[in-house]
Amino acid sequence: MPTPTDLVTDLPADFEVFGQAVDTSLADLKGGTTGQILSKNSNTNMDFIWVTNDVGDITAVNVTAPITGGGTSGDVTIGVSAASTAAAGVVQLSDSTSTTSSVLASTPTATKSAYDLANAAIPKSLVTTAGDIIYRNATVPARLGIGTAGQVLTVNTGATAPEWKTIAAGGKVLQVVNATYGTAAQSATSTFADTGLTVTITPTSATSKVLVQVQMSGCGKSGSAGAGLGLRLLRGATSIIVFEELAGYQAANDSDIGACGTTFLDAPATTSATTYKVQFNNYGNTSGNAKINRAGGGTTSTITVLEIGA
Amino acid sequence: MATGGDVMTMLCDGVEYVIYGDDYDSINWFDKQPAITKAEFEAGFAKYDDWKAGQDSKVQADKAALLSKLGITAEEAVLLLS
Numbered sequence: 001m002p003t004p005t006d007l008v009t010d011l012p013a014d015f016e017v018f019g020q021a022v023d024t025s026l027a028d029l030k031g032g033t034t035g036q037i038l039s040k041n042s043n044t045n046m047d048f049i050w051v052t053n054d055v056g057d058i059t060a061v062n063v064t065a066p067i068t069g070g071g072t073s074g075d076v077t078i079g080v081s082a083a084s085t086a087a088a089g090v091v092q093l094s095d096s097t098s099t100t101s102s103v104l105a106s107t108p109t110a111t112k113s114a115y116d117l118a119n120a121a122i123p124k125s126l127v128t129t130a131g132d133i134i135y136r137n138a139t140v141p142a143r144l145g146i147g148t149a150g151q152v153l154t155v156n157t158g159a160t161a162p163e164w165k166t167i168a169a170g171g172k173v174l175q176v177v178n179a180t181y182g183t184a185a186q187s188a189t190s191t192f193a194d195t196g197l198t199v200t201i202t203p204t205s206a207t208s209k210v211l212v213q214v215q216m217s218g219c220g221k222s223g224s225a226g227a228g229l230g231l232r233l234l235r236g237a238t239s240i241i242v243f244e245e246l247a248g249y250q251a252a253n254d255s256d257i258g259a260c261g262t263t264f265l266d267a268p269a270t271t272s273a274t275t276y277k278v279q280f281n282n283y284g285n286t287s288g289n290a291k292i293n294r295a296g297g298g299t300t301s302t303i304t305v306l307e308i309g310a
Numbered sequence: 311m312a313t314g315g316d317v318m319t320m321l322c323d324g325v326e327y328v329i330y331g332d333d334y335d336s337i338n339w340f341d342k343q344p345a346i347t348k349a350e351f352e353a354g355f356a357k358y359d360d361w362k363a364g365q366d367s368k369v370q371a372d373k374a375a376l377l378s379k380l381g382i383t384a385e386e387a388v389l390l391l392s
Contacts, residue, residue, distance in 0.1 A: 186315030189326035193338055196330060222319060253369075286324045291315060 066090065135162050150204070172309040174208060177201045182300035184218070184293045190285040192232060192239075195292055198277035199303045206269050207310035212276050214243070215261040216292050218299030221248035222255070223288020230281040230290065231260055235274060240266060246283040248290075256294065265308075276305055312358035314351075320361050321346050321354050 025046055029038070032050030041049040061078065063070040066089035069078040083089035085102050094104040097113045106114075122141045126134060131146025138160070147153070147164025156163045179199035187193060201210060214233060221227045228246030232239050243262035248255045268274045278301070282290035293299050314332035325345040330336040334351045337344070346354075377384060 183331045184313060184315065185328065185330045186318060187328045188318065188322065189328060189340060191326065191340060193328040222315075286326055289315065289319055 133162075137161060167309070174204055174307040174309050175201070176304065176306050178302065178304045180300050180302050182293055182298075184291070185280070187280055187282045187290045188286050188288075190230075190281050190283060192230070192279040192281045195231075195278045195280050195301065197301045197303050198275060199305055200273050200275045201305045201307060202273045203268060203271050203307050205310065206271050208268075209308040209310065210266045210268055210274070210276075211306040211308055212264045212266055213261070213304045213306075214263075214278055214302070215259050216244075216278060216280075216301045217259045218292060218294035218301075219244075219247060219257040219260045220255055220291040220294050221251065221257070221282075221288055222253065222291065224284060225250050225252050225288075226284035227288025227290060228283035229257065229260070229292070230283050231262075232279050233262060233264055234277050234279060235266060235268060239279075240264060249283055276303060278303065312355045316358050316362070317351055317354035320358055321350065 028041070028046060028048035032038070035053055036050040037053045038048050039051045041047045060072040061070040061076045063078055065087065066081045066083070067078055068081050070076060080090040081087070083091040083103060083105075091103065091105040093107045094101070095107050095109045095113075096104070097110050097117075122134060126141060126143050128143070129145060133144050133146075134141050135144055136142065142161075144162060144164070148166070151164040151166050153162055154165045155161070177199055179197065181195065181197040183196055185195060195216065197214070197216065203210065212233060216231055219229050219231075221229055226249070228249030229244055230242065230246065231244035232242040234240060241262060241264050243264075244260045247257045247260060266276075280290055280292055282288065293301055314329050314334075314336075318327060318329050318337070322345050326340050326342065327345070328338040328340075332355075334348045339345070373384075377387060380387075382390070
């Protein structure tokens with residue numbers, strides 16, 4: 001190619017050189033086929049390539065749940081439906097730790113609040129056996145295993161923790177049962193019959209004693225001098241003490257005797273339900289009558305049983 | 311007011327029984343035939359007071375006859391028994 005200072009030029013030749021240079025530079029623009037478009041082939045200047053125009057128009061936007069909307073022409077709008085327990089979708093976050101919503105999603109803030117509460121709680125695994133109880137030792141919650149039968153919960157000697165302890169044996173009233181009976185009754189037989197005064201106790205230990213206290217009120221007799229009131233205490237069907245045999249005997253006609261009673265320390269040696277009752281009779285059999293809870297006086301007889309620990 | 315026991319005393323002298331309250335059905339006859347019926351028992355409440363008064367009169371008459379036979383007064387009899 002000539003320069004501006006050249007005195008002699010060969011324009012045809014120079015133009016041919018120029019034309020060839022242009023042809024070489026724009027070589028990438030040549031070729032191609034109908035419908036192709038020019039595309040950059042690299043970052044180098046004038047480096048193009050013909051490519052098939054395969055990027056066509058969108059002809060349809062089809063959606064499936066939870067995406068909503070779509071279409072085949074014009075402006076197309078799409079959205080996302082809200083999530084529920086029945087369908088997936090977009091959810092709202094919440095910091096709440098008290099909501100009962102079924103559509104909100106928990107944030108890490110809410111999760112941490114719940115975690116902090118759980119982390120500060122007494123772990124369920126602390127107790128392992130039926131009857132375990134939880135107490136606080138000097139620093140943290142601790143387990144106290146169940147005691148043995150009959151033990152009581154008390155405070156240890158250092159007054160630092162609860163503990164199960166066996167009750168000191170002997171002399172303790174373990175239970176008291178009482179009964180009353182106020183119906184007047186009259187006997188004209190020497191055969192003992194129930195007075196109606198009865199009580200049942202179930203000892204907690206076979207080694208326990210049972211202290212029975214009886215007061216038969218309104219005792220009396222009527223009829224001949226040979227009549228007399230007899231009273232006895234029974235455990236079940238066994239007579240354990242006769243505490244009156246002929247009260248009022250030799251007294252003529254009607255006689256009020258008053259109250260008759262006994263205190264008896266029994267050793268039933270059982271943990272089964274045990275019934276104590278009082279029976280009465282008339283010493284003189286059909287001669288006169290023996291009476292308890294005499295009518296007109298409104299008296300009431302009592303029986304009290306106390307279980308005494310061995 | 312008569313009680314069930316009073317009625318039994320009046321009607322069943324020499325009979326073995328135990329009665330609870332004023333209830334005929336409570337009477338224990340000790341496996342023997344009942345000495346009286348329920349109707350007789352219930353009728354006895356109305357008759358008891360007269361029967362008792364008669365009994366008391368008879369006792370007083372017997373005492374007076376005995377004192378007369380012994381030739382002492384009632385006070386002397388008490389002193390004798392004290």
